[in-house]
Amino acid sequence: MNWNFQEIQERVEEETQGILSAQDLEAFRIKYLGRKGMIQEIFASLAGLPDEQKPLVGKGANELRSRITAVIEKKKTEIREKENQARHPLMDITLPGVAPLAGHRHILTQTIDEICGVFERLGFTVQEGPEIETEFNNFTALNIAVDHPSRDAFDTFYLDKPDPKNKGRYLLLRSHTSPAQIRIMQKHKPPLAVVVPGRVYRPDAVDASHSFMFHQVEGLLVDRHVKFSDLKGLLTVFCKRLFGDKIKMRFRPHFFPFTEPSAEVDISCYICDGKGWLVHSPSAKMSLPRDPKGSKGCSVCGRKGWLEIMGCGMVHPHVFEAAGYPQNRYTGLAFGLGVERIAMLKYGVQDIRIFFENDVRFLEQF
Numbered sequence: 001m002n003w004n005f006q007e008i009q010e011r012v013e014e015e016t017q018g019i020l021s022a023q024d025l026e027a028f029r030i031k032y033l034g035r036k037g038m039i040q041e042i043f044a045s046l047a048g049l050p051d052e053q054k055p056l057v058g059k060g061a062n063e064l065r066s067r068i069t070a071v072i073e074k075k076k077t078e079i080r081e082k083e084n085q086a087r088h089p090l091m092d093i094t095l096p097g098v099a100p101l102a103g104h105r106h107i108l109t110q111t112i113d114e115i116c117g118v119f120e121r122l123g124f125t126v127q128e129g130p131e132i133e134t135e136f137n138n139f140t141a142l143n144i145a146v147d148h149p150s151r152d153a154f155d156t157f158y159l160d161k162p163d164p165k166n167k168g169r170y171l172l173l174r175s176h177t178s179p180a181q182i183r184i185m186q187k188h189k190p191p192l193a194v195v196v197p198g199r200v201y202r203p204d205a206v207d208a209s210h211s212f213m214f215h216q217v218e219g220l221l222v223d224r225h226v227k228f229s230d231l232k233g234l235l236t237v238f239c240k241r242l243f244g245d246k247i248k249m250r251f252r253p254h255f256f257p258f259t260e261p262s263a264e265v266d267i268s269c270y271i272c273d274g275k276g277w278l279v280h281s282p283s284a285k286m287s288l289p290r291d292p293k294g295s296k297g298c299s300v301c302g303r304k305g306w307l308e309i310m311g312c313g314m315v316h317p318h319v320f321e322a323a324g325y326p327q328n329r330y331t332g333l334a335f336g337l338g339v340e341r342i343a344m345l346k347y348g349v350q351d352i353r354i355f356f357e358n359d360v361r362f363l364e365q366f
């Protein structure tokens with residue numbers, strides 16, 4: 001038999017056009033590649049051909065087989081896509097898309113960044129200290145003696161890990177950011193000005209204003225001739241930048257073992273404007289400060305008119321000594337503030353627990 005491959009090829013192409021379904025394709029496959037299909041037939045006929053024709057016909061049959069295989073693969077994909085489209089009609093790309101849920105920084109992170117930002121613009125650098133501390137850094141170096149009563153409120157979560165540098169002593173979760181002062185002074189010589197944000201841990205029962213974990217920002221500035229007036233000036237600028245120019249401030253004498261003298265800083269309550277009482281004005285739909293007749297006490301400051309926002313003081317000489325600084329060469333100022341407390345005051349949040357509950361309805365408001 002004589003095989004005209006060109007003609008066969010043309011016929012194959014023509015038939016390909018007519019393949020519209022999976023059944024058509026299967027019939028086509030059987031016709032050419034099946035056990036009794038044309039390719040088999042061609043190979044079977046080889047035996048009866050003169051020797052010189054055999055290689056030509058064999059080659060033609062092989063080529064034809066690969067072309068048909070390729071056509072079948074191509075058609076298979078086409079048919080599958082057509083079926084898919086029929087099942088899922090084309091999407092309408094003009095419809096508005098689904099807006100992705102974009103997150104943002106947590107309100108406490110925003111507050112930390114804001115606090116540190118104010119100090120950075122005043123020339124401070126931001127550093128961090130570890131949450132796992134030694135007893136030495138957390139207490140002893142900060143002039144808090146083992147039997148000092150102020151240690152009680154601070155005595156904290158001890159780890160099951162001995163302090164590698166201090167036999168018989170254990171590591172603990174720091175109860176304030178102040179130990180970072182020691183680390184920084186051990187590493188750097190004055191002049192230095194740093195703020196240290198971070199988490200701290202205390203064995204406090206959880207309620208609306210207490211949490212066993214919260215955040216602080218510590219500040220330390222050491223140089224020759226740093227004075228208490230520098231501390232007052234610095235913190236006044238800070239409070240005005242954070243709470244607005246209108247607020248008043250006062251420095252109240254206080255005790256901290258690691259500073260001498262020490263003070264607590266109060267700002268005038270921005271809700272009652274430092275008056276301690278409020279009067280309700282229905283027309284203004286808000287509480288306005290007025291005279292005490294018919295007024296009610298301000299709940300934000302508890303009628304005091306003042307809000308305590310941080311502790312501060314001049315670095316105690318014992319702290320310099322513990323950090324390895326020479327005696328009488330430097331003076332320094334230090335301060336520490338609670339981030340949650342600042343955020344609660346600034347945004348009128350009433351319960352500290354809500355910061356840590358990860359409720360998006362709360363978090364997305366900021």
Ligand code: DAH
Nearest residue numbers: 176178311312313334335336
């Ligand atoms: N570490 C103190 C605390 O947690 C806060 C503090 C007070 C830090 C006075 C200071 C400071 O640096 O000078 O209560």
